Amino acid sequence: MQDRLRQLGWREIEVVDEDLGRSAAGTVTRTGFERMVSEVCLGKVGAVAAREVSRFARNSREWQQLMEVCRIVDTLWSTRTRCTPPARATIGSSWA
Secondary structure (H helix, E strand, O other), rough: HHHHHHHOOOOOOOOOOOOOOOOOOOOOOOOHHHHHHHHHHHHOOOOEEOOHHHHHOOOOHHHHHHHHHHHHHHEEEOOOEEEEEEEEEOOOOOOO
């Protein structure tokens, strides 16, 4: 994914992977996801990218929260095959 982002012109890429192996079920704190959402809210992130849409968030509440925040602060979303401006994305959209 980092190579794809570089091809698209991004130079500063931060990988958030401290939540690997942690389920969103129950009360497990996912500090990486929470930090990413906070940085997006502050307008410090130009794009949020993952190799597949299921990696953005692990449940529908998180997914909707991330989509809405990206839409508000005009942050792009990207998967391996698609880069979408948030204004064109809708809740429930499929990014396969």
